Amino acid sequence: MEDWKKNLYILTASVFIVMSGMTMIIPFLPLYLQELGVTGHREVTIWAGLITGINFFSAFLVSPLWGRLADKHGRRLMVLRSGFGMAIVMVLMGFATGPWSLFFFRLLNGTISGFNPASIALVSTNTPKQHVGYALGILQAGSVAGTISGPLFGGLMAEVFGFRTIFNITGLFVAIAAVTVLLFVKEDFTRPETEEKTSTWQDFKKVAAIQPIPFIFVLVFIIQFSLIGLNPMVSLLVDELSGGTNSAFFAGLAVSVMGFANMTASPKLGKLTDRKGAQYVLFGSLIGAAVFSIPQAFVTELWQLIVMRFLVGLCLGGLLPAANTLIRKLSPNGMESRTYGFSNSFLFLGSMFGSMAGGLIASAVGIRGLFLIAALLQVIGVFIIYYRVIPKLREKRGCSSG
Incomplete structure (x- = not known):
């Protein structure tokens, strides 16, 4: 099998696992907040919105930085950084002691996240140009499948294992996806000989x-x-x-x-x-x-x-x-x-x-x-x-x- 196809299939499976893990907490986030001591419908709703939104906000801020590092050191490294980083943070979320600590962990998760975007960059730059559309379509299918499955798995597993254990399980699966990329995904990347000093702007x-x-x-x-x-x-x-x-x-x-x-x-x-x-x-x-x-x-x-x-x-x-x-x-x-x-x-x-x-x-x-x-x-x-x-x-x- 050609390397670009092998990379595509492995990354698609890994993205499915990561997106499933990232969306597992959606069904029980308000319930977890109640377990952390948040009372009252209004307070739970406000905290749930803040904790969901801060993940997107921090990801918005740092995404260009990770893109710069990917061009300098390789896209595969950014996939691994995100995978192992999110695995650690997901486990830490299971040890949150209150809404503020969970808010901080979600902020941190958004900062180091980017497994899916980094995978898109890796696939698109290591796939022959005449097949880029097909490859990104397959990767998108894996991402969406994970997004659909995550809430279902999370809801079922929360009933069996409890809320905190789900974060540990999710962290484990994200780590497995990162290890799979480490062992089996190869990148054709040549580091730039000259590094131009430019700002993000x-x-x-x-x-x-x-x-x-x-x-x-x-x-x-x-x-x-x-x-x-x-x-x-x-x-x-x-x-x-x-x-x-x-x-x-x-x-x-x-x-x-x-x-x-x-x-x-x-x-x-x-x-x-x-x-x-x-x-x-x-x-x-x-x-x-x-x-x-x-x-x-x-x-x-x-x-x-x-x-x-x-x-x-x-x-x-x-x-x-x-x-x-x-x-x-x-x-x-x-x-x-x-x-x-x-x-x-x-x-x-x-x-x-x-x-x-x-x-x-x-x-x-x-x-x-x-x-x-x-x-x-x-x-x-x-x-x-x-x-x-x-x-x-x-x-x-x-x-x-x-």
């Missing part, structure tokens, strides 16, 4: 000067904000449509069916990206996401919502892999990981602001209005691709052929 200006990279960063933010960050609000509409009967189950189903569709479509749309061009897959997928987001504001039956979520999930499978493929092709030589680092910062911002703004928007315009605003953002993204991304790429192709 100088690096960003150099990357952003390459068109249409800044617009792709904006698209990543829009995708994450409108399709991922707003996910927690779906449970409110599920509760309304189900009449309060089995709301938790159906809310989980509505999120899971979107993830399952994403996982199924990612490899196929990745192959299409390699054949037709990432910009066209990105364009078509975002149109589809907008079209299927609008009816969610008008559904009257639960099954209608679930069908629409499934169709949106199919479109989502082509969005981030296509965006990452474009970033790989456009990033300056020797700055691939830094470019991904900046892109990941926009992604984490989308997750953070989507989670924070979802509640505010829903309180102002209602949960159904939330879907219309999400669709509006996606339509804006469609115009950005049509008027900014595709023309710029055509200009580049014309210049290179000329």
Whole structure:
């Protein structure tokens, strides 16, 4: 088997394990906070939001730094740093003595996290360019599968082992994934002979000067904000449509069916990206996401919502892999990981602001209005691709052929 394929399959399995572990705590986080002494519904809700959000915020801040180190020392090293670091922090979370200590460990986790983004950078830079779309689609499928499975595993295991033990188990599995990468993943990396002393801001200006990279960063933010960050609000509409009967189950189903569709479509749309061009897959997928987001504001039956979520999930499978493929092709030589680092910062911002703004928007315009605003953002993204991304790429192709 070719090295790039072996790396891809091992990293996909490792990403599945890590993403499962990272999402295991979602079902019982409020309950764990109560065990740590937080009382009252309002206090638990506030602490849960803070502890969830601080992870994204710290990851947003340090992502460019890890990208810089990856370009200097190799992407595989960043995967290992993140894997072993998160394994230790996950175990420490099981020894939290109160909400502040758990808050600190989540802050630390976000600071050293980045297993999935580092794996994307490693796969994209060590895969032949004609197969990058397919490879990133497979990796995306592994990530989404882990995100779907994690809450299910976490909920079941918490019932059997208790909350604190879950953190130890999760840390162990993340460590196993890191050891697997250490033993079996190889990277074709040549350290730069000359090291240019630049600041993060100088690096960003150099990357952003390459068109249409800044617009792709904006698209990543829009995708994450409108399709991922707003996910927690779906449970409110599920509760309304189900009449309060089995709301938790159906809310989980509505999120899971979107993830399952994403996982199924990612490899196929990745192959299409390699054949037709990432910009066209990105364009078509975002149109589809907008079209299927609008009816969610008008559904009257639960099954209608679930069908629409499934169709949106199919479109989502082509969005981030296509965006990452474009970033790989456009990033300056020797700055691939830094470019991904900046892109990941926009992604984490989308997750953070989507989670924070979802509640505010829903309180102002209602949960159904939330879907219309999400669709509006996606339509804006469609115009950005049509008027900014595709023309710029055509200009580049014309210049290179000329």
